[in-house]
Amino acid sequence: MPASVLVVGGGVAGFAAVRELRRRGYAGELTLVEPQGQPYDRPPLSKEFLTGETDAHRLLFAPPAWFAEHRVRLVARRAERLELDDAAARPRVVLDDGAVLTADAVVLSPGGRPRPLAVPGGDHADVAVLRTRADAERIAARLHLGARVTVIGGGFTGAEVASAARAALAEVTLVSASAAPALTAVGPALAERLHAMHAAHGVDVVEGAVTRIDHHDADAPEADAPHRVHVALVDGTEASVAADLVVAAVGIVPDTALAEAAGLAVDGGILVDEAGRTSHPAVFAAGDAVRRRTAEGAAAAPADPARHWEPAMHGGADVAAALLGEEVPGCGAPWFWSDRHGVHVEGVGSMIPAPGGRIVDRSVRGTVVASFALDAEGRMTGAAAVDDPTAVRAARRIVDRGLLVDPERLADPDVPVRALLRG
Ligand SMILES: Cc1cc2nc3c(=O)[nH]c(=O)nc-3n(C[C@H](O)[C@H](O)[C@H](O)COP(=O)(O)OP(=O)(O)OC[C@H]3O[C@@H](n4cnc5c(N)ncnc54)[C@H](O)[C@@H]3O)c2cc1C
Structure with a gap:
């Protein structure tokens, strides 16, 4: 059993690992590195938090006192580097202030980042994404009566943002490449039914692919809006939409940077076995950042697995069990939920x-x-x-x-x- 464990990333996977270690009686040194400070939950960010029905305090996984009570050292810094000299040496984590932390075992749970919108203007700072509480605060502040909001991407996050924006009485356009974007998650019939709800709730649904986003100085006399989103429609024609706010919700990419630079096996995610073991014996990983590997060590199908809250939470708890040499509970078939309209x-x-x-x-x-x-x-x-x-x-x-x-x-x-x- 490791005398010290250091967890990088305090999302649901990292927090579950820490909580489960203590719940199982682990008495060693426990450190959680999370640049955003107090660990908080993400699903409400595109739901109750956007609509103002919940606040930042209620997003927290645990009250601040919990960490002291459970002897968890919370370090509000970003891990810049993971150093693994050889299998025998203790891993070292270098923080963004230059401090170096060592532990017998490291758990990587850095989650994912919003997939970049790879079109001209798609990387402009004014194109909003939704992954963190700060992202949600930025979007929420701009959802109001009559605001022209264009959401790009009809998946679960895009659908939830469109729904929250309608609840705020914004004028919402949803650009979706598909007429049934949740098809692989819920099957064709439910995907169509869910997608049709947007139009029924006053969302202007545009079917096509965004080709470019123009950004204008709001004071420029020729600009009718700060942003104009150009779309190649599925029927072969083109359209453009004026927007006060553009939100890109086109999926996430697992955050594998630390693992990759440290030489761990990575292929569309940090490769792990059913207990969250990476290719280094002292490093475990869980959550949105990982992808399951086969017994032979190769990446398992599918290439881009669905990434949801409950599998991330169980992944963290499984790592805790594995670190203690106990049986890994696993969670069976992955489960998710989503809300819209x-x-x-x-x-x-x-x-x-x-x-x-x-x-x-x-x-x-x-x-x-x-x-x-x-x-x-x-x-x-x-x-x-x-x-x-x-x-x-x-x-x-x-x-x-x-x-x-x-x-x-x-x-x-x-x-x-x-x-x-x-x-
Ligand atoms: C807006 C939104 C709504 C969602 N709604 C649902 C839903 O309704 N149902 C559902 O099943 N799933 C939902 N999900 C998905 C679910 O929240 C994720 O699958 C889950 O949060 C993944 O947990 P994680 O711990 O792997 O990653 P994250 O929650 O992303 O946490 C990773 C943490 O690591 C930290 N970190 C990153 N890099 C570093 C570093 N270098 N050093 C230190 N810390 C680092 C980050 O600051 C972050 O806090 C939603 C996700 C989002 C973003």
């Missing part, structure tokens, strides 16, 4: 049907309320539902147990999903 979406497992598999939809009065992915043998591999967490909870148990299900009963809204647990 007053509805709650949950999903579990993979909604990309396996070869020979299929998607089964469950509808109520012509509206799809849940979808399930089955493999070629009829085993459920994924599920998603709108406003029905109970169904997803039951589906999760079915997926985790690898149960065969009857597609007809699955499609029948009068059969509770939990009834299928009994076969």
Whole structure:
């Protein structure tokens, strides 16, 4: 067991690692390096925090006193470098003030960064992104009645920002490259239904790819808006949208810089096994920054795994167990949730049907309320539902147990999903 553990990154993965180490009775030295100070949660940033229904204090994972009570040293600095001389030496972490910290084991949980919008003008400082509390504060301050807000990207974050902006009575345009952007997460029918909600809630949905963003000095006489977003529409024509605020939500890239520079195996994420072990015996990793490797050490499919809160949290907790030499609990099929325009979406497992598999939809009065992915043998591999967490909870148990299900009963809204647990 390591006498000291240093965790880099205090998002949900890093905080879960620290909390779980203490919960399991770890009595060694514990340090958490987090440049933003007190660790806080991210999902509310695109929801209640944007709409003003929650505040910064309620985002915190734990009250400030928790860290002293649990003897966790919180270092509000950025880790600049991880130094690993050889497998026998203790890892060293160099901070942005030049200080050097050493520990017997290091956990990397630096999360991800917003994927850059790779078009001319896309990297302008005025193009907002949403990853941190400061990002959310910047966006929230500009959501108000009549503000022209263009959101680029129709995935979960983009959809939530568009929804929050409408709630603030802004004039919202959503640019999406697809008519069903959440397809791989919830299946085609629910993805279409969810995407259609934008138009129903007054969002102007533009289908196409952004080609350029022009930025104007607000006082320039020819400028009708500070920003103009140019879009190549799917029908082959072009459009441009005037905006007071542009938010780019086109995905995230795992933050692998520290790991890569230290010589750890990286391929679309820091490569880890099921316990969060990297290619160096004293370094573990968890959360959005990682990607699972196969037993042979190569990156496992998919190339760009979905990155969600609960798998990140379990990843941190798993690392804690592994550090103590205890059995790693794991979390089964990955689960996520999202909210938009007053509805709650949950999903579990993979909604990309396996070869020979299929998607089964469950509808109520012509509206799809849940979808399930089955493999070629009829085993459920994924599920998603709108406003029905109970169904997803039951589906999760079915997926985790690898149960065969009857597609007809699955499609029948009068059969509770939990009834299928009994076969
Ligand atoms: C706006 C938003 C809304 C979301 N909504 C949902 C949702 O509804 N449902 C869902 O399932 N998932 C949601 N997610 C995804 C979920 O929040 C992430 O999967 C989760 O936060 C990943 O946790 P993490 O600890 O790996 O990374 P992060 O939460 O990104 O934390 C990483 C931390 O590491 C720190 N760090 C980075 N580099 C360094 C360094 N060099 N030195 C020290 N510290 C460093 C950062 O400051 C950061 O605090 C959302 C994400 C965002 C951004």
